[in-house]
Amino acid sequence: MKKATLLFFLLVVTGLFFSAAGYSADVSKGIHVGNAGAFTGDAAAPCMEIFNSSQLAIDEWNERGGIQGVKIKHIMGDDAMDPAQGVNVAQKFVSDKLIYGVVGPPMSHIAQATLKIYGGANLVCITSAASKPELTEQGYKHFFRVNARNDAHGPNCALFMKKQLKAKRIAVLNEKVAYCENLAKETIKALKKLGITDIMQDTIVGGAKDFSPVLTKAKAFNPDVLFFVATAAPDQAIGVRQAKELGIKATFFGTEGARDKKDFIEASEGAAEGAYVYHFGPDIYSIPEAGSYVKIFEKTYDVLSGFGPPAYEAMNILLTAIDKAAKDGDISREEVRKYVSQTENYKGILGFPITFDDKGDLKGGATYFFKVAGKDFKQIAVMTGK
Amino acid sequence: MDVYLQQLTQQLVNGLTLGSIYALIAIGYTMVYGILFMLNFAHGEVYMIGGFAGWWALHLLSRNNVPIMNAAIVISLMLIIAMGVSGLLGMTIERFAYRPLRKAPRMNLLLSALGVSIFLQNMVLTYQGAEIRFFHVSSLIPESIRVFHIGNVVFSFMRILVIFITFMLMALLTVMVKKTKVGKAMRATAQDTEAAAFMGVDVDRIIVFVFLIGSALGGAAGTLVGLLFTQVDYYVGFQAGLKGFTAAVLGGIGNIFGAMMGGIILGLVEALATTFFSAAYKDVVAFVILILVLIFRPWGLMGEKVPEKV
Numbered sequence: 001m002k003k004a005t006l007l008f009f010l011l012v013v014t015g016l017f018f019s020a021a022g023y024s025a026d027v028s029k030g031i032h033v034g035n036a037g038a039f040t041g042d043a044a045a046p047c048m049e050i051f052n053s054s055q056l057a058i059d060e061w062n063e064r065g066g067i068q069g070v071k072i073k074h075i076m077g078d079d080a081m082d083p084a085q086g087v088n089v090a091q092k093f094v095s096d097k098l099i100y101g102v103v104g105p106p107m108s109h110i111a112q113a114t115l116k117i118y119g120g121a122n123l124v125c126i127t128s129a130a131s132k133p134e135l136t137e138q139g140y141k142h143f144f145r146v147n148a149r150n151d152a153h154g155p156n157c158a159l160f161m162k163k164q165l166k167a168k169r170i171a172v173l174n175e176k177v178a179y180c181e182n183l184a185k186e187t188i189k190a191l192k193k194l195g196i197t198d199i200m201q202d203t204i205v206g207g208a209k210d211f212s213p214v215l216t217k218a219k220a221f222n223p224d225v226l227f228f229v230a231t232a233a234p235d236q237a238i239g240v241r242q243a244k245e246l247g248i249k250a251t252f253f254g255t256e257g258a259r260d261k262k263d264f265i266e267a268s269e270g271a272a273e274g275a276y277v278y279h280f281g282p283d284i285y286s287i288p289e290a291g292s293y294v295k296i297f298e299k300t301y302d303v304l305s306g307f308g309p310p311a312y313e314a315m316n317i318l319l320t321a322i323d324k325a326a327k328d329g330d331i332s333r334e335e336v337r338k339y340v341s342q343t344e345n346y347k348g349i350l351g352f353p354i355t356f357d358d359k360g361d362l363k364g365g366a367t368y369f370f371k372v373a374g375k376d377f378k379q380i381a382v383m384t385g386k
Numbered sequence: 387m388d389v390y391l392q393q394l395t396q397q398l399v400n401g402l403t404l405g406s407i408y409a410l411i412a413i414g415y416t417m418v419y420g421i422l423f424m425l426n427f428a429h430g431e432v433y434m435i436g437g438f439a440g441w442w443a444l445h446l447l448s449r450n451n452v453p454i455m456n457a458a459i460v461i462s463l464m465l466i467i468a469m470g471v472s473g474l475l476g477m478t479i480e481r482f483a484y485r486p487l488r489k490a491p492r493m494n495l496l497l498s499a500l501g502v503s504i505f506l507q508n509m510v511l512t513y514q515g516a517e518i519r520f521f522h523v524s525s526l527i528p529e530s531i532r533v534f535h536i537g538n539v540v541f542s543f544m545r546i547l548v549i550f551i552t553f554m555l556m557a558l559l560t561v562m563v564k565k566t567k568v569g570k571a572m573r574a575t576a577q578d579t580e581a582a583a584f585m586g587v588d589v590d591r592i593i594v595f596v597f598l599i600g601s602a603l604g605g606a607a608g609t610l611v612g613l614l615f616t617q618v619d620y621y622v623g624f625q626a627g628l629k630g631f632t633a634a635v636l637g638g639i640g641n642i643f644g645a646m647m648g649g650i651i652l653g654l655v656e657a658l659a660t661t662f663f664s665a666a667y668k669d670v671v672a673f674v675i676l677i678l679v680l681i682f683r684p685w686g687l688m689g690e691k692v693p694e695k696v
Contacts, residue, residue: 040516041621176666203666209615209622212400213660213668220393234518234617241616245533245542246396267616269451269524 025097027068027326033058033318034093035074036104036114036125038081042206042232045263046307047106050128051076053308054103056297057315068326072319073098079105083113090114094121100325100336101126101318103311107231108132108150108179115140124337126318128310129256131280132178133186136359142337144356146314147280148365150179154186156367156383157227157253157278162194164369164381165251165276167225169198171218173239174229175206183255184229204228206235212242219248226250233263233305240264241271256280260305265372272372276380282351282368283379284309290349313348320346392538397657403545403614405653406552410607411630412637412645413559414476414600420576420640421596424492427499428479429604430627431506432472436605437618438510439471440464441519444612451522460526464609465551472605476597485590503623510620518619521612548610555606556646559599563642572596576640604630636676638689647688651675 035054037047055074062071075096077089086105093099094117102118105111106129118125119140127135127143131150136143161167170191174184188199200221202214218226226248228239236258243252252275258264259279265272284290284304293312297304321339325331341360345353355363366384370377411433418426443464447453453460483498524532527543534541563569574582575592583589611626612618629652637648652672659671679687 040511042518042619044516173665202660202664205665205669208625209611209617210400210404212403213397213657214665216393216396216400216657217661217665219396220389234520237520238615238617245540247533247535247540263518263520267518267520269522269616 025331027070027329027331030073030098031067031070031100031322031326031331032073032075032096032098033315033322034077034089034096034099034102034104034123036077036079036086036089036093036102036110037106038110039076039078041080042234043081043107043257045233045260046129046257046305049302049305049308050104050106050311052301053293053297053312054315056293056300057312057319061319067319067323068329070326072322075099077102077104079107079110081107081110083110086110086114087117090117094118094123099123100322100331100333101340103128103314103318106130106307106311107177108135108182109177111135111143112178115143118142122333122337124318124321124333124340126314126340128314129280129307130179132182134182136361141341141360144317144340144343144360146310146317146350146354146362148362148367150182151186152365152385153256153278153280153367154183155190155385157183157187158190158194158196159383159385160276160278160367160369160381161191161225161227161253162196165225165253167223167251168196169221169223170196170200170225170227171221171223171250172199172201172227172229173204173211173214173218174201175231175235176203177206177231180229180231180255184227187227187229198223204230204235204239206231209238210242211235211239212246215239215242215246215248218243218250219246223250225253227253228258229255231255231257233257233260234267236277237264237267237272240275241268244271251276253277256306259370259377261303261375261377262305265375265377273374275372276369277372277377278367278369279306280367281306281309282366282382283370283377284349286379287349287351289347289351293349309349313346313350313354316348317343317346317354393661394658395537395539397661398654399539399541399545401654401657402650403548403653404656405650406549406556407607407611407614407649408629408633408652409646409649410552410555410603410610411626412633412649413556413642414604415631415634416637416639416642416645417572417596417600419634420642421572421579421593422484422488422495424484424495425499425631426479426484426600427496427627428483428502428506429600429630430623430625431503431510432476432479432601432623433604433608433626433630434618434620434623435475435506435510436468436472436608437612437622438514438519438608439605440468440609440612441521441618443467443609444521444523448522448525452525457526461547461613464613465606468605468609469602470605472608473598473602476601476604477594479601480594480597485593503627507620507623514620516620518617521616521618523613523616526613544614548614551606551610555603559603559642562599568592568595632672632676635686636679638683638686641686641688641690644686644688648686651687 637644
């Protein structure tokens with residue numbers, strides 16, 4: 001009797017031990033990777049570019065025979081830019097035991113809302129666009145990014161406005177979401193450090209389609225530069241169009257979302273000419289390693305705006321880690337997470353080697369600046385914090 | 387001080403444009419409420435589909451983003467098509483979603499309206515996709531007359547046109563309601579449906595007519611917003627519907643002139659609040675004013691105190 005109790009106890013303990021150690025499985029059961037993003041709504045265009053670029057990476061892996069002979073399956077999770085739906089997506093992904101990693105979420109506010117869920121399940125996430133600094137400051141070990149943080153972009157944008165645009169009076173208009181508020185805050189902080197104190201700040205409501213009242217207010221301030229911090233390119237297009245209509249003489253300087261030929265340059269019907277935008281990714285056309293990716297993407301899908309390449313990179317880093325984890329025929333989420341965190345000097349298509357630091361952030365971090373000329377963006381400067 | 391005055395004048399222009407659009411949307415809410423005592427929550431979607439209809443009209447009448455005929459004709463056709471599509475849609479909604487429920491409790495009608503709204507939004511999402519449609523309007527209006535300056539205040543041609551068209555439509559509606567036979571029948575039905583029916587008014591036809599007119603005006607608003615702000619997508623109806631509804635309540639729901647006034651006041655308040663406070667508070671200010679009005683005049687600015695029917 002006593003023996004039986006002991007045996008039972010032992011069984012329970014071993015059971016507990018294994019469940020605590022996490023789910024580990026035979027690779028041949030299948031390998032899924034999630035892709036979380038706002039595939040419908042205002043940011044559908046850049047997010048679909050992210051999805052399609054990730055798909056390209058997966059297609060290439062599958063053509064080479066997959067991982068351990070298993071074809072990788074790509075699963076879309078649409079959050080429509082809504083944190084509540086983002087949480088649903090995270091729960092769906094976490095409960096799919098065959099998902100070993102996620103690319104995304106690309107938006108800071110969604111990433112913030114889902115950190116705990118992905119973190120709790122030890123499911124590795126590599127975002128290609130979420131740049132809110134706090135995301136990697138909360139002690140989570142599963143969250144990585146191949147893009148620079150806002151607190152790198154903010155000071156870089158400030159430097160750019162001072163050095164390149166020679167600005168002395170600056171109006172900052174930002175949307176009321178995590179990414180935009182942070183970027184505005186960091187930029188203003190850096191501007192003040194650089195000695196520029198004539199700054200006006202106000203907010204815009206994303207998707208409102210009419211920014212004339214707040215632009216009218218900005219016009220009265222008479223700035224040299226209008227820093228327009230909005231998430232989506234269509235909003236930026238309205239901003240630049242209405243600024244011109246109101247006769248605002250200031251140089252228009254938009255954020256990364258605006259680096260979109262169709263939804264910004266074409267949509268503004270000429271109003272964007274001479275405007276500046278920054279982006280976390282370089283001009284992909286100037287990087288030789290990216291040549292084949294660009295060619296296949298543009299043949300299969302559409303023109304690239306800049307959101308695709310980092311996503312392609314993120315998916316490849318994730319799959320490389322899964323590949324390493326699956327070498328012994330057995331795979332677990334913890335193994336994948338470990339290999340992602342060990343990524344060092346990964347040379348992909350972005351033109352700089354990728355290494356993650358202890359927090360999951362990219363080591364180094366550059367911001368690229370572009371000017372609208374005709375129907376395209378021309379890269380004119382790179383700032384790296386100095 | 388001078389700069390401040392300029393800014394205020396400019397804000398009046400901004401507010402008046404947006405306000406006149408709100409007014410057009412509010413009319414649809416208020417007319418339906420006046421007769422059926424229901425909130426037609428699908429009205430925002432009717433507005434959105436009007437925007438899409440206008441976009442399609444412009445798209446089909448353009449080659450490489452340049453209109454193939456006189457711009458005035460193109461804009462007129464856009465409006466006529468948008469009003470036609472939205473008007474027909476409104477009539478269809480009434481026939482299939484509201485008429486069968488007319489004897490049912492009010493709550494059922496409200497739920498039916500919400501259902502129609504979700505259905506239409508998703509229908510557009512399915513058939514038109516989620517991406518934003520851009521109105522390529524720059525070639526509609528020659529560069530030389532695109533903006534006017536009076537002092538330092540800027541008037542764009544499109545704004546003036548939008549304000550002009552909305553006021554024309556509102557004037558037409560006013561004449562129709564006040565002077566024509568059908569207008570009289572509408573007023574009678576709104577006042578007392580049963581009595582109107584006894585007097586020989588075909589109440590069903592009047593209700594259909596009200597949906598037709600209200601929805602057509604909503605569709606016109608959708609296209610005018612497209613001309614002005616150049617974008618439409620499947621989700622624009624929600625925000626617009628909310629603002630139109632607010633304007634209708636502000637003016638006194640059920641009262642057509644109240645809706646016009648409510649819309650314009652709402653637009654002006656939003657624009658001016660941006661100057662006096664932060665733009666982040668413009669909706670807060672607008673809704674505080676709505677609440678204040680409702681505290682002191684629960685029946686709205688122009689609404690009448692209706693004794694409770696027993």
